[in-house]
Amino acid sequence: DVKVTQSSRYLVKRTGEKVFLECVQDMDHENMFWYRQDPGLGLRLIYFSYDVKMKEKGDIPEGYSVSREKKERFSLILESASTNQTSMYLCASSLGPGRPQHFGDGTRLSIL
């Protein structure tokens, strides 16, 4: 079974802090994704990566950056956290186009 592990289930940070969310997958998947999930808005793509050191913007990249130094690890960075970034953050990985994305259990992030 595919396993996608997110480093924290719950995180509380203050506005202006730099925040790192970590994600690791164990299935040698090429592609990795970061989504956020908000009530009434559903899941929205922030960034994705189709190879080491490669990244592409999703629908809502403003205020975020990503890092993929190793194939199995994909990090989401909030450069200067703001209260509107309070959300559930979900990491996913896949083998490629048309293949299912497998999700971690999410990080519920609160920015105070």
Add this chain to the structure above:
Amino acid sequence: EDQVTQSPEALRLQEGESSSLNCSYTVSGLRGLFWYRQDPGKGPEFLFTLYSAGEEKEKERLKATLTKKESFLHITAPKPEDSATYLCAVQTQGGSEKLVFGKGTKLTVNP
């Protein structure tokens, strides 16, 4: 713009009462349609992928079907453990691997 609409938003069933969830989609070209189950506080769990109209997939009490405009998730004789939010997502041909999600159907099955 690619769009996915799920209905109903919420559905309450009695144990054993079969029903269907709907996912309507508008895309320029469909690469795949995905069904997920999400339990509270957890990430979405993959259920099915459908690629072309007429295709069907089954798993235990769940059966997913696909037409050119919509997909149905049929739940036969549901049990309380089937209670969850069911999400539908589409991926389009030629574009990025982005999944466009619907807002989900929250299913509650009462014993």
